[in-house]
Amino acid sequence: MTATNKSDMGKKIKPDVLTLVRKNIVDMKPYSSARDEFKGDAEIFLDANENPYNSDFNRYPDPLQWKVKEKLAPIKNVRSEQIFLGNGSDEAIDLIIRAFCEPYKDSILITEPTYGMYAVCAELNAVPLIKVDLTNDFDLDLTKLLNSISSSTKVIFLCSPNNPSGNLLDHKKIIGVLDAFGGLVVIDEAYIDFSASKSFTELLSSYPNLIVLQTFSKAWGLAGLRLGMAFASKQIIDILNKIKYPYNVNTQTQELALKTLGDVNKKEQAVREIIQQRSILASELLKLSITEHVYPSDANFLLVRFKDAPGTYKYLMEKGIIVRDRSKVRLCANAIRITVGTPQENKNLIIALKKL
Numbered sequence: 055m056t057a058t059n060k061s062d063m064g065k066k067i068k069p070d071v072l073t074l075v076r077k078n079i080v081d082m083k084p085y086s087s088a089r090d091e092f093k094g095d096a097e098i099f100l101d102a103n104e105n106p107y108n109s110d111f112n113r114y115p116d117p118l119q120w121k122v123k124e125k126l127a128p129i130k131n132v133r134s135e136q137i138f139l140g141n142g143s144d145e146a147i148d149l150i151i152r153a154f155c156e157p158y159k160d161s162i163l164i165t166e167p168t169y170g171m172y173a174v175c176a177e178l179n180a181v182p183l184i185k186v187d188l189t190n191d192f193d194l195d196l197t198k199l200l201n202s203i204s205s206s207t208k209v210i211f212l213c214s215p216n217n218p219s220g221n222l223l224d225h226k227k228i229i230g231v232l233d234a235f236g237g238l239v240v241i242d243e244a245y246i247d248f249s250a251s252k253s254f255t256e257l258l259s260s261y262p263n264l265i266v267l268q269t270f271s272k273a274w275g276l277a278g279l280r281l282g283m284a285f286a287s288k289q290i291i292d293i294l295n296k297i298k299y300p301y302n303v304n305t306q307t308q309e310l311a312l313k314t315l316g317d318v319n320k321k322e323q324a325v326r327e328i329i330q331q332r333s334i335l336a337s338e339l340l341k342l343s344i345t346e347h348v349y350p351s352d353a354n355f356l357l358v359r360f361k362d363a364p365g366t367y368k369y370l371m372e373k374g375i376i377v378r379d380r381s382k383v384r385l386c387a388n389a390i391r392i393t394v395g396t397p398q399e400n401k402n403l404i405i406a407l408k409k410l
């Protein structure tokens with residue numbers, strides 16, 4: 055996939071996304087489960103080799119999780135068939151690479167530093183990786199990024215707000231990537247609820263090559279359930295559904311997700327508290343003599359540059375406080391990533407750091 059030159063931006067005619075899919079995946083016949091072949095209610099189900107004796111979980115779950123999608127669609131302002139649900143958004147990351155990238159041939163492009171699973175899934179699938187540094191304030195260098203795209207690049211992953219830096223990427227630059235690139239652009243919005251930005255889902259109809267990832271693990275507080283979302287055109291979602299494991303989201307996860315989606319206010323209240331705590335924690339950290347810089351955050355964590363990150367990390371660990379030492383990560387020398395906790399947890403962290 056090549057980038058178009060600047061004068062073409064916004065006018066590029068995108069290839070049909072189906073032409074980007076690996077040929078074996080277009081050609082393959084997907085597994086057809088009992089629940090794919092018969093949908094609806096019946097007196098007696100003898101089609102899936104389940105145990106007939108009732109427990110809460112003796113039946114297989116809905117393979118396509120329609121009830122959850124129908125509840126989620128109006129909240130996200132998309133259609134149900136534009137939603138893929140997976141075992142965390144990590145599943146979607148893996149499936150996107152597997153569906154669109156020919157091993158040893160097609161490449162994905164990621165920015166650095168960013169969330170680690172894009173590179174892990176690329177390696178797992180034997181897909182070459184192109185890495186492009188973010189700027190020193192962790193934004194996109196659009197020219198450098200576009201110049202790094204090769205003829206084999208199929209997917210670009212952009213994480214906004216970015217992990218581990220916490221900032222939103224510049225909206226116009228993301229649009230620049232979407233306009234210029236003929237392959238898929240995945241925007242990972244795992245932390246979008248903690249930012250003031252709107253989701254890129256509102257541009258799905260303008261960009262057939264756009265996939266937006268979100269998750270129930272952060273703002274919704276359901277990391278233990280493992281439920282991630284991908285939003286895209288029906289064509290792309292159909293491909294992901296074609297290659298996923300038949301029953302990738304279990305019954306309990308579907309039921310609890312439905313219940314949680316019924317209480318959007320609870321999520322919004324938690325988000326408000328976390329955002330408030332984020333700014334208190336940032337200003338307390340800034341007062342410490344061991345702190346060099348607190349990066350601005352649009353997420354539920356702070357990236358903090360200390361005078362001695364490894365020493366600070368070790369000291370906190372000995373006090374029973376676990377943070378993430380990111381000092382070996384590109385552009386993150388002496389930086390630690392700190393998740394915003396409860397008011398008491400944040401207080402205890404600051405008390406401990408004051409004693410260092």
Ligand SMILES: Cc1ncc(COP(=O)(O)O)c(C=O)c1O
Nearest residue numbers: 142143144169217244269271282
């Ligand atoms: C940017 C980003 N994307 C995706 C994920 C994975 O989310 P999930 O729990 O839905 O697999 C994380 C988890 O930390 C993340 O930071």
